[in-house]
Amino acid sequence: MRPKATLKQIAKELGVSVSTVSKALSNSPEISEPTKIKVQEFAKLKNYKPNNIAVNLKSKRSKTIGVIIPNILNPFFVKVFSGIEKAANARGYNVITCISNESLKKEITAMDMLSNGTIDGFILSVADETQKEHEFKHFKDAIADDIPIVMFDRISEDVNCDKVIVDDFDSAVNAVNHLIKTGCKNIALISNIDNLSVGQLRAEGYLEALKANGVAINEDLILRCESTEELDEKFPAFFDIKGKKIDGVFALEESASVTAHKAVLKAGFRIPEDVQLIGFADGVWSRRLTPSLSTVSQHGPEIGEAAAETLINRLESKEGEELPYETKVIKTELRQRDSTKKL
Amino acid sequence: MRPKATLKQIAKELGVSVSTVSKALSNSPEISEPTKIKVQEFAKLKNYKPNNIAVNLKSKRSKTIGVIIPNILNPFFVKVFSGIEKAANARGYNVITCISNESLKKEITAMDMLSNGTIDGFILSVADETQKEHEFKHFKDAIADDIPIVMFDRISEDVNCDKVIVDDFDSAVNAVNHLIKTGCKNIALISNIDNLSVGQLRAEGYLEALKANGVAINEDLILRCESTEELDEKFPAFFDIKGKKIDGVFALEESASVTAHKAVLKAGFRIPEDVQLIGFADGVWSRRLTPSLSTVSQHGPEIGEAAAETLINRLESKEGEELPYETKVIKTELRQRDSTKKL
DNA sequence: GTGAAAGCGCTAACAT
DNA sequence: ATGTTAGCGCTTTCAC
Numbered sequence: 001m002r003p004k005a006t007l008k009q010i011a012k013e014l015g016v017s018v019s020t021v022s023k024a025l026s027n028s029p030e031i032s033e034p035t036k037i038k039v040q041e042f043a044k045l046k047n048y049k050p051n052n053i054a055v056n057l058k059s060k061r062s063k064t065i066g067v068i069i070p071n072i073l074n075p076f077f078v079k080v081f082s083g084i085e086k087a088a089n090a091r092g093y094n095v096i097t098c099i100s101n102e103s104l105k106k107e108i109t110a111m112d113m114l115s116n117g118t119i120d121g122f123i124l125s126v127a128d129e130t131q132k133e134h135e136f137k138h139f140k141d142a143i144a145d146d147i148p149i150v151m152f153d154r155i156s157e158d159v160n161c162d163k164v165i166v167d168d169f170d171s172a173v174n175a176v177n178h179l180i181k182t183g184c185k186n187i188a189l190i191s192n193i194d195n196l197s198v199g200q201l202r203a204e205g206y207l208e209a210l211k212a213n214g215v216a217i218n219e220d221l222i223l224r225c226e227s228t229e230e231l232d233e234k235f236p237a238f239f240d241i242k243g244k245k246i247d248g249v250f251a252l253e254e255s256a257s258v259t260a261h262k263a264v265l266k267a268g269f270r271i272p273e274d275v276q277l278i279g280f281a282d283g284v285w286s287r288r289l290t291p292s293l294s295t296v297s298q299h300g301p302e303i304g305e306a307a308a309e310t311l312i313n314r315l316e317s318k319e320g321e322e323l324p325y326e327t328k329v330i331k332t333e334l335r336q337r338d339s340t341k342k343l
Numbered sequence: 344m345r346p347k348a349t350l351k352q353i354a355k356e357l358g359v360s361v362s363t364v365s366k367a368l369s370n371s372p373e374i375s376e377p378t379k380i381k382v383q384e385f386a387k388l389k390n391y392k393p394n395n396i397a398v399n400l401k402s403k404r405s406k407t408i409g410v411i412i413p414n415i416l417n418p419f420f421v422k423v424f425s426g427i428e429k430a431a432n433a434r435g436y437n438v439i440t441c442i443s444n445e446s447l448k449k450e451i452t453a454m455d456m457l458s459n460g461t462i463d464g465f466i467l468s469v470a471d472e473t474q475k476e477h478e479f480k481h482f483k484d485a486i487a488d489d490i491p492i493v494m495f496d497r498i499s500e501d502v503n504c505d506k507v508i509v510d511d512f513d514s515a516v517n518a519v520n521h522l523i524k525t526g527c528k529n530i531a532l533i534s535n536i537d538n539l540s541v542g543q544l545r546a547e548g549y550l551e552a553l554k555a556n557g558v559a560i561n562e563d564l565i566l567r568c569e570s571t572e573e574l575d576e577k578f579p580a581f582f583d584i585k586g587k588k589i590d591g592v593f594a595l596e597e598s599a600s601v602t603a604h605k606a607v608l609k610a611g612f613r614i615p616e617d618v619q620l621i622g623f624a625d626g627v628w629s630r631r632l633t634p635s636l637s638t639v640s641q642h643g644p645e646i647g648e649a650a651a652e653t654l655i656n657r658l659e660s661k662e663g664e665e666l667p668y669e670t671k672v673i674k675t676e677l678r679q680r681d682s683t684k685k686l
Numbered sequence: 687g688t689g690a691a692a693g694c695g696c697t698a699a700c701a702t
Numbered sequence: 703a704t705g706t707t708a709g710c711g712c713t714t715t716c717a718c
Contacts, residue, residue, distance in 0.1 A: 052460045
């Protein structure tokens, strides 16, 4: 291994000072053309790369973003992450990723591990447990320590910071409206995320759409669970198509959609002829199920890009500049595939 | 915002020297008990955290691993990543992730961006384009610069480094053997990854299994594509169950499995009664398709953990210690679900 | 135009 | 037991 090239090395070999080399490489007008060329060519020859850590120490910024994701197996988060990564790299930032696994403790550990100069700011979606316990001190501490946070999707109203969300309420209203328009009379609501703020908002949208259309709310048509396992277990008994006359299902999350899709077919009914189905979903499989699933698509990559842009703008804003916190809303899109009837 | 606590700050406020504070905080026996206690309590009060960047500069190691993933939408890579993240964190390492998007250029850019002290080593799976073009200089350069690499899944034989792979050949042999045992006479092979080394290996396993069982190879039963789109397009015409008497399908990747699953059902045939199906797959949906998919499971998290352990062991090995490069093979598992008949 | 020197925050060898 | 000093690699101010 060739010893790593440093300014000092180059300076010595070229018989000039370290500061001359530094300036020459940064193309400073202080340095004469011939010297610049000599230094730059030699540096290229030696494959010199400024040591990032030293630069960071000097500039007190790491150009690195910490991303904390509750559950990496959820494709929505993966899509958001891909958007963050892309936007961050485009602006010269790296991304350190931690997975909280829905655990408050891991969330705190991860933030602690990174809040020491390693990262300049956080992009995160609040862990399930954190939302349940209403424990937000670690977020507030980071902000107080001048480490900005951008929350996406699962946010906390109690924390004052930038946020990027989906219009969950409106999206649900739209989706249910669509089911009503295509002729559904008894629309079931199924949730595997009733413990999350977004789950609540979507459920409220369902209720609102029914109300606006003058449809009475029937609690027997509502199945709210706090995990996919729970839903998987309860759905077959709940799904009494004859007794309840269910002709539409609105699923609040991708896994719930798949649960319904599978169970409805297994029970011997046709989609969409007997039962129409719409679900929130961003995975690759919604279009590959048979029949394919009509979805509320959340535009994960756009959410990630917006979050990264927001954070970096704040990181790079001038010291004095008062940048008010903003909440960006990314619109969803209703993707009609084969699990709903055409209008 | 309270100004960030530094050793200097604390030293001044306590009227001692910087080195005393440093030693007291690291519990050095050089320092007297009373002083230690005084310093440690004050530091806790001030919420002191050693600046990681300064520590890194001093130690010349960042305790950070660079991970380069070809395609984040492939759930196999996500699972591997989750294993890497877990094992790395357990040993006090952070993980910076880049997505090459199967592009050689992005792969090079990403490695360049990180090879300046930002990371201590790489864990990566080679991009499609890189394998196609046989361009491995960037890997060799990194290794020459003393930045170790661990390759997983998609490796390059030309590069001398640690590797973690799946026994693709044997796994394919097993899977095809299983189809033969359950009565398949005409087993089709479909691939959407014929451009990748792992795709080749799996195809060879298929051929070997047929040969070992005395089954003649029929080129009409083999459909090798280089993308899911291509396969999606060609499969329906290829899948002539009556003419070719296809009664089994072996799919080399998760997407190919889903393509076959969907197309077979759409063509009006039953799984597994008319056609049995086995595919390489690690996504969450294999068990949720109807009927669920029998798979060759690659144990993504274990691969990630092994890769991280291997890399960190090398990073933390003593200077003189000659650590030979090793290739770890993680065994796959045949998961029998509903797309194959019971034995 | 070039170089010397200070300093980012920390550790550690070397005084005292 | 505590302090002084040097130095990690770099940028930047200030002298020459």
